[in-house]
Amino acid sequence: MGLAGACTAIPQSQRIAAVPPAAAARAPASASLSVPLPPPQPLPSPVATVRAAPSPALVATIRELGRQFPGKVGIAVHNVETGWTVDHNGDLLFPQQSVSKLWVAMTLMDAVDRGKLSLDRAVTIRQSDLTLFHQPIAAMVKGEQGYTTTLRNLLDRAMQQSDNTANDSILRTVGGPEAVRGYLARRFFGPDSIRFGPGERLLQSQTAGLTWTQDMSQGRRFYTARANLPRSAREKALDAYLSNPPDGASPVGIARALGKLRKGEMLSPHSTRELLAIMTDAKTGPQRVKAGVPAGWSYAHKTGTGQDLSPRSTGYNDVGIMTAPDGTAYAIAVMIGETSAPIPKRWELMQSVSRAVAHLHQPTTRAVAHLQQP
Structure with missing residues (x-):
């Protein structure tokens, strides 16, 4: 089947797939998906530089959520402005289903x-x-x-x-x-x-x-x-x-594409705004990632759901762009390739990802300076 051309790799300095030893030590060892979130980090001062790498706490949390989930799951969180990416199984191909x-x-x-x-x-x-x-x-x-x-x-x-x-x-x-x-x-x-x-x-x-x-x-x-x-x-x-999905995509690839969309690199400014507005009003998946997005944030997204063959469910996905009140945008992809976990357990995973992103968010220098203006 004919497919598209080569993908540009994420610079290693901006790609976090493995957890540093110090971060891994802080990762909870519980088998539950309810990973305790570390304390939120303090707001930077207006003169602070924009964080060029994710917080170790976010790296540890995403990795632990993926490790604990009973099934094959891929997760990617991509900071649209700074370019860093946190992932679990981020380079594996997962069935997209309606994400496509x-x-x-x-x-x-x-x-x-x-x-x-x-x-x-x-x-x-x-x-x-x-x-x-x-x-x-x-x-x-x-x-x-x-x-x-x-x-x-x-x-x-x-x-x-x-x-x-x-x-x-x-x-x-x-x-x-x-x-x-x-x-x-x-x-x-x-x-x-x-x-x-x-x-x-x-x-x-x-x-x-x-x-x-x-x-x-x-x-x-x-x-x-x-x-x-x-x-x-x-x-x-x-x-x-499932072994070789013709509609397969990696969570990192999708998150990067969403980041390019948000930056206006996929479409014209007008078409970018129009498509993101349509995605923000999506009616599907209200209990997936969206249910963990806090008030004041926005989430423009697309879901996907594959076929079941009991006890297996496949292609249970939610991908989108989560934007903070200060304008910082995170592209998120949560893709469950295969699982026998009940739907509420899948919801729990997806909501935990968006809650972790919001909980550990740090406004950019530009955003903090704007917020402190009279």
């Missing part, structure tokens, strides 16, 4: 920036365009006339409701998977960092061990076809997907 809608949205906005498309362009969704799983727009598709809307509406549905049919319609409009891979390649991301799969229908049917037919988009026919497969066939297909 983020790259479709960026490819669309890039086409708008280049004058190739307009968000006001009319698009008609027909029965033949329907996909599977979560697709609220399917209720709007009536008879042969289908449902006519705009690319802007499809973008809102894809990013805020994670509507698979809306996303696949945008994907066709921008030129298919190769167009998304091309966009990522132009932004210096590649198969060692961010992959893009074949679209929802092919990705999900292959993951389940099925060959897609369009009738599976109707009602619960996909679920029925999947349930009729021998368990051994489903396990074989799921294992193959």
Whole structure:
């Protein structure tokens, strides 16, 4: 499968994957995910320099959260302004699932920036365009006339409701998977960092061990076809997907891409603001990372949820940009590749990450000086 080009590595001086001995000594040894947070660090003075490396306490906390979680998990926290990154399993590829809608949205906005498309362009969704799983727009598709809307509406549905049919319609409009891979390649991301799969229908049917037919988009026919497969066939297909996910991405790669988006390096200033506003109003995953973001902070994000084969759940993700009241932005990626832990335990992990980031946040020099102005 064709994928994007090479990824630029994070400078070693700004990348923290291992915990220094002193920090490791402070890391709690409990098996619970409720990692006690160290005391918040004092605010720097207006003349202090911006921290060029993360606090040892944050390094220890992120590492311990990842180590304690019962399953395969990757975590990355990237300070957008200073460039440091803290991670646990940050370079491993995890299934993105609907996180990959983020790259479709960026490819669309890039086409708008280049004058190739307009968000006001009319698009008609027909029965033949329907996909599977979560697709609220399917209720709007009536008879042969289908449902006519705009690319802007499809973008809102894809990013805020994670509507698979809306996303696949945008994907066709921008030129298919190769167009998304091309966009990522132009932004210096590649198969060692961010992959893009074949679209929802092919990705999900292959993951389940099925060959897609369009009738599976109707009602619960996909679920029925999947349930009729021998368990051994489903396990074989799921294992193959998890071992080499065609939509795989590393938490560090995603966090860096989000950081570039926040800095205006992925899209024009107008498109950057518009996409981040859409992501801030996302309705999915209210109990994931977002539930740990304190009042006064903002969180623009995209979730992803993969298929289950009891007792295993796969591709349970939340990635986004968490912004402090002083304007400091942290790009966060929490990706659970595989686990048998119940959903509340997954929520606990994700909320612990955002709480740790907020608890150990230090305003930048610029922000402190601004706050102290009369």
